[in-house]
Amino acid sequence: MIRLENVSLTYNQANTSVQALQNVSLEIKTGSRLAIIGPSGCGKSSLLFLIAGLYRPTSGEIYISGQKITGPRQETALILQDYGLFPWKTVWQNACLGLEIRGVAPSEQRKIVGPILEQLGLGEFAHHYPTQLSGGQRQRVAIARALALQPDLLLMDEPLSSLDALTRENLQDFLLDIWQRHGFTLVLVTHSIDEAAYLGDYIAVMSDRPGRIVSLVENAGSGSKNFRQSQHFHTQCNNLRRMLGVGAI
Numbered sequence: 110m111i112r113l114e115n116v117s118l119t120y121n122q123a124n125t126s127v128q129a130l131q132n133v134s135l136e137i138k139t140g141s142r143l144a145i146i147g148p149s150g151c152g153k154s155s156l157l158f159l160i161a162g163l164y165r166p167t168s169g170e171i172y173i174s175g176q177k178i179t180g181p182r183q184e185t186a187l188i189l190q191d192y193g194l195f196p197w198k199t200v201w202q203n204a205c206l207g208l209e210i211r212g213v214a215p216s217e218q219r220k221i222v223g224p225i226l227e228q229l230g231l232g233e234f235a236h237h238y239p240t241q242l243s244g245g246q247r248q249r250v251a252i253a254r255a256l257a258l259q260p261d262l263l264l265m266d267e268p269l270s271s272l273d274a275l276t277r278e279n280l281q282d283f284l285l286d287i288w289q290r291h292g293f294t295l296v297l298v299t300h301s302i303d304e305a306a307y308l309g310d311y312i313a314v315m316s317d318r319p320g321r322i323v324s325l326v327e328n329a330g331s332g333s334k335n336f337r338q339s340q341h342f343h344t345q346c347n348n349l350r351r352m353l354g355v356g357a358i
C-alpha cells in the first residue's frame with residue numbers, strides 16, 4: 110500500500126514561491142494501476158517525484174509498505190517522458206545501466222537483462238543505439254531498464270505522449286501485459302483521457318494548481334484488451350472529460 114497523507118509541496122525560489130500541491134491524500138493498493146490526470150501544471154509530475162522520494166513534501170507524509178519515504182528506495186523505478194536513454198550506449202548497455210550503478214556483476218546483469226530484452230521483443234536490437242530505434246522501441250528499452258531492477262513500484266511520467274496513436278495503443282496493451290507478468294504497482298501520469306481510462310484501475314483526477322485530488326474514480330473492467338471497445342470505456346472517458354472540463358488539458 111502507498112499512502113499519501115495531507116501532502117503539500119511548495120517550490121521556493123529566489124523571490125517567488127509556487128504551491129504545486131495542496132493536501133493530497135491518497136491510498137494506492139499494492140499491485141494496482143493508478144492513472145493520474147489533471148490540467149497542465151497542476152502538479153502531476155511533482156506528485157510522482159514525491160512518491161519516488163526524489164522530492165520531499167513541504168508538509169505531509171508518504172508511506173510505502175508502512176515505511177515513511179525520506180529518499181529514493183531501491184524497489185521504485187521511474188520512467189520519464191524522454192526515456193532517459195544514453196545515445197552513446199547500446200540497447201544492452203542502456204538496459205543494464207541501473208544494475209551497473211547498483212554494482213551488479215556483469216554475469217548477473219546478463220542473466221537478468223537477456224530474458225527481459227527477449228520478452229520485450231528487443232533481443233535482436235541489443236547492439237543497436239537509441240538513434241537506430243523507433244520511438245516505441247526506445248520506450249521499451251526504458252521499460253527494460255526499469256524492469257531489470259525488479260521494482261515493486263513503477264512510476265511513469267507521460268511515458269507514451271510522444272508516440273503516434275497506433276504505437277501508443279500497442280504499447281498500452283504491452284504495458285498491461287508486462288504489469289500482469291511482473292505484478293508491480295503502476296502509477297502513471299498522463300494527459301490523455303483515453304489512456305487514463307484504458308490503463309488505470311483507479312484514476313486520480315486532479316484540480317488546477319495547487320493540485321488536489323478532486324476525485325478517485327474506480328475503473329472496473331479496465332485491464333482487459335477488449336475494454337477499449339466497450340460501452341463502459343466510452344462512458345468512463347466521458348465522465349473524465351466532464352470532470353476535467355472540455356479543453357482543460
Ligand SMILES: Nc1ncnc2c1ncn2[C@@H]1O[C@H](COP(=O)(O)OP(=O)(O)OP(=O)(O)O)[C@@H](O)[C@H]1O
Pocket residue numbers: 120121122127128129147148149150151152153154155156318
Ligand atoms: N523545480 C521546480 N521549481 C519551481 N517550480 C516548479 C518546479 N517544478 C515544477 N514547478 C512548478 O510547479 C507546478 C507543477 O508542475 P508539475 O510539472 O508538477 O505539473 P504537471 O501537472 O506535471 O504539468 P504538465 O502536465 O504540464 O507536465 C508548475 O506551476 C510548475 O511551474
